[in-house]
Amino acid sequence: MxxxxxxxxxxxxxxxxxxxxxxxxxxxxxxxxxxxxxxxxxxxxxxxxxxxxxxxxxxxxxxxxxxxxxxxxxxxxxxxxxxxxxxxxxxxxxxxxxxxxxxxxxxxxxxxxxxxxxxxxxxxxxxxxxxYNNRHLSAIMRAKQLIDEGALGRILSFSFHYRHDSDIDPARTVGWKQNAEICGAGTLFDLGSHALDLCFYLCGDFAKIGGRSQIAFDTHKQADGSLWQTNADEAFYMTATLTSGAVGQISVSKLSHGSEDGLEFSVWGTDGAIRFTLAQSDILYYMDASQPKLPLGGTAGFTAIPASGRYPAPGGKFPTVKAPQGWLRGHVHGMYLYLDAVAGGKHFSPDFSDGAYIQHVMACAMKSDAEGGKEVDV
Ligand SMILES: NC(=O)c1ccc[n+]([C@@H]2O[C@H](COP(=O)([O-])OP(=O)(O)OC[C@H]3O[C@@H](n4cnc5c(N)ncnc54)[C@H](O)[C@@H]3O)[C@@H](O)[C@H]2O)c1
The missing domain is CATH 3.40.50.720 (NAD(P)-binding Rossmann-like Domain)
Known part of the structure; x- marks a missing residue:
């Protein structure tokens, strides 16, 4: 058992x-x-x-x-x-x-x-x-594999950035993550722990680190409308040297307009580079510096490696290897809408008439094909 x-x-x-x-x-x-x-x-x-x-x-x-x-x-x-x-x-x-x-x-x-x-x-x-869940994203697992295989050569430099917009939105109220007594440190603990762990996981041990915190807003609104005196960092900017000699930057911030969950990094080595953005986590970008730049641009440049479902056994079969990470979430939402419609006696869309319409369009395409490709009326 x-x-x-x-x-x-x-x-x-x-x-x-x-x-x-x-x-x-x-x-x-x-x-x-x-x-x-x-x-x-x-x-x-x-x-x-x-x-x-x-x-x-x-x-x-x-x-x-x-x-x-x-x-x-x-x-x-x-x-x-x-x-x-x-x-x-x-x-x-x-x-x-x-x-x-x-x-x-x-x-x-x-x-x-x-x-x-x-x-x-x-x-x-x-x-x-x-x-430290980011380590388990398939694109990051692939990045680790490439680095360990020596595809980048000796790592020279890196940049890891994790940005949110949560401290810059005046309409947003603060919670425990902005209260140093509960969170310990603001963005350094919240986002910095992730960024530092990824740098360590992919690039190696730290030898030296320098840091500079930022509080941009002295106060923030609380849920009850009163003002909270900011006591936790809203951004933290670091430079680091690794024991390997590689030097780079790690910065985290909740003062960044346009960033919802903006984790991104690049690692540059003697033989190539990798680049990753969480918002496009189905893809790992890899640059092989041995590829020729000439003539006329050659093939040197970043290659987009699809990584979405590429988990090792016994994972990787469900959902299918090729499914982007959002694919399953779309299925869950579709099932919710359908069952919610059944439970509440509501209309569900796309319904059978939508199904029949697409069936008709496909029949027309087949008819056209059978007639040598000439366009037919739908
Ligand atoms: N790995 C990630 O991607 C990730 C993302 C967000 C948060 N986190 C971390 O997860 C933790 C929780 O964050 P969250 O966003 O879920 O917070 P949250 O505020 O959404 O939820 C906190 C929960 O803990 C409960 N709680 C508070 N004190 C408790 C106690 N002493 N005993 C039992 N329950 C208690 C609250 O009632 C609430 O249910 C934090 O440490 C945070 O840094 C990790």
Whole structure:
């Protein structure tokens, strides 16, 4: 019989929901998984809210808090999706109780907390992880492969940028991610942890780093209309030198108009370069510098490598390898619209008459083909 892993999720906002969705979807994406996994229960800051979520999503147990969840002997894994200031306390208690721990980024509030947890996890031989999820995008896996294979030669320089527009929109109210007491640091912890991890993962260990934070707006509006005195950085600009000698820039900002989730990077080596943009995450751009530039431009230049569904086995079969990342989301939305129409007695579009119309157009195209390609009336 397959081992069944029972997961307890602490915090059920954007990321708790994302993790629960990921767990539920595993058997669809990975054939013949050697284990089963499910969310046994969750906790938030309000038992009422927790019970409502459990009822909607079918989780068996609504816990009063993280400690009650950790105390449940039937929970194998504690998955921490709470605001940053609670990661250490929950992770520490979970490790003491012998649970495996998956923790959202940023891992901790400070280095001492992080070292304590790393030591505890190693001593107890528990499987623990931090959610630096960008590493698992297929285009980034391909980038890592190219770099490890030496396709770029010696890495000379890099630039990693992660930009949002959330601190520049005057209509937007601030939450815990702008409160240093809860987030620890603003953009450095929120976006910088991702950018620094990617730089480390792809390019190697850091030798030196310089940083400059920015607060552009002294105050921000809070949900109740009152003003919040800004105390967390709104942008952070870094230069770094790696142990390999490569030098580059890493900057993160929530002051960037036009950037929704604007992660992008380039890495330049002696033999080539790579370039990636999260908004076009189906593609990794790779430049092979050995290609000729002449005559008339030659073939030197960036090649767009499709990467969307190219996950190694047992992943990669669903959805099809060629499906762009948004393809499945479009199917989910279509299914929602259809079932919502059935449940509510509403009209669904495209309906059978739309189907019949396209059928007719295809019949006309076939007729034209049969008649030697001459255009026919539709
Ligand atoms: N990896 C990523 O892509 C990514 C993206 C966004 C956020 N995050 C990280 O995920 C974490 C959660 O962020 P979010 O955007 O989901 O936040 P959120 O504000 O949407 O949700 C936080 C949830 O935690 C609950 N909560 C707060 N304190 C708690 C406590 N002590 N015990 C139990 N529940 C508690 C809240 O009730 C809420 O349900 C943060 O550390 C954040 O940095 C990661």
């Amino acid at each position: 397959k081992k069944h892993l029972h997961v307890g999720i602490a915090g059920f906002g954007a990321m708790g929901r994302t993790h629960a969705y990921s767990i539920a979807s595993l058997p669809y994406f990975y054939e013949d998984l050697p284990f089963r996994a499910s969310v046994r229960g969750i906790c938030t800051t309000s038992l009422d809210k927790t019970e409502r979520i459990c009822d909607t999503l079918g989780f068996e147990r609504a816990y009063a808090d993280a400690h009650a969840m950790i105390a449940d002997p039937e929970i194998d894994v504690i998955d921490i999706c709470t605001p940053n200031n609670s990661h250490f306390e929950i992770a520490s208690a979970a490790l003491d109780a012998g649970k495996h721990v998956l923790c959202e980024k940023p891992f901790c509030f400070d280095e001492q907390q992080a070292q304590t947890l790393a030591k505890k996890a190693a001593e107890k031989n528990l499987v623990c992880g931090v959610v």
